[in-house]
Amino acid sequence: MDLSQCFNNYFAMHFKYEIQGGDFTNAGQASSQVKQVLKQLNVDPKLIKRVVVCLYEAEVNVVAHAWSGVIDVEVNTERIQIVLADKGPGIPDISLAMQKGFSTASPQVREMGFGAGMGLPNIESNADEFRINSKVNEGTTVEIMVYLSQA
Amino acid sequence: MTVSELVKKAELTVFAGSNGLNNEIVGGYTSDLLSDVMGNADAGCVWITLQSHKNVMAIASLKELAAVIIVNSGSPEADMSEQAEKEGIPVLGTTLGAFEISGILYNSLNA
Ligand SMILES: Nc1ncnc2c1ncn2[C@@H]1O[C@H](COP(=O)(O)OP(=O)(O)O)[C@@H](O)[C@H]1O
Ligand SMILES: [Mg+2]
Secondary structure (H helix, E strand, C coil): CCHHHHHCCCCEEEEEEEEECCCHHHCCHHHHHHHHHHHHCCCCHHHHHHHHHHHHHHHHHHHHHCCEEEEEEEEECCEEEEEEEEECCCCCCHHHHCCCCCCCCCHHHHHCCCCCCCHHHHHHHHCCEEEEEEECCCEEEEEEEEECCCC | CEHHHHHHHHCCEEEECHHHCCCECCEEEECCCHHHHHHHCCCCEEEEECCCCHHHHHHHHHCCCCEEEECCCCCCCHHHHHHHHHHCCCEEECCCCHHHHHHHHHHHHCC
16 A cells, blocks of 8 residues: 555545455454554544444444445545445345344354344444445445544 | 453463453453444453454454453354464453453452
């Protein structure tokens, strides 16, 4: 990655990660890499913590509920924008999915401690902006925004 | 209190991640739900749980936790131990249940 862009007044960085549905062994790797980059960029640790919660939950949702997905992270001087687009079963009722405790996770996934139905609520409480779009049997797109320059 | 001080005090087994035994403990969080820990644990906490798979270390690392204690004589899966070594986050074990070991940690931190 070329960090030289950072020395300009305005910079933008862009990275992409691919996620495989069902691949629990690698869950969290994209979050971990994004965290390292944000640390190198000297982003406020409090903001990094919020980004990490959002990104991890969204990443695990693709692993647990979808077939495959792409994470797109864009950082500029003002904000961190994360878009996760997956191919998967989609979410038939988004307001129901948003409710704390609602989960369609399988018993095996629950046994591992996932599937508490707290992922989407965790994202909502840590993101400045959060949008979900979903089409049943096609996939889900989650957009997360955290602003860097908020007082 | 450091992790190694807690290990002595509570007679914990060190399974992996001994390179992190000098981590400073500032608190604790007891839960078997990963999103609960993700949302509510703070950096420097010891995570008390019966979960013993690799994803625990992903969360421990992202949240910068001090250590993980597996309760009820459980032990970590091989890839959890491997990850603990890489991250420098100790994975510890106890024969006690979550309630008892949480009490010991709580009292040690508030002594
Ligand atoms: N990317 C996704 N694709 C399909 N369904 C999803 C996706 N993300 C979330 N969901 C649905 O929303 C529910 C709630 O999600 P969440 O709050 O993260 O809880 P959990 O993942 O623990 O079930 C999930 O159980 C699932 O039914
Ligand atoms: Mg989830």
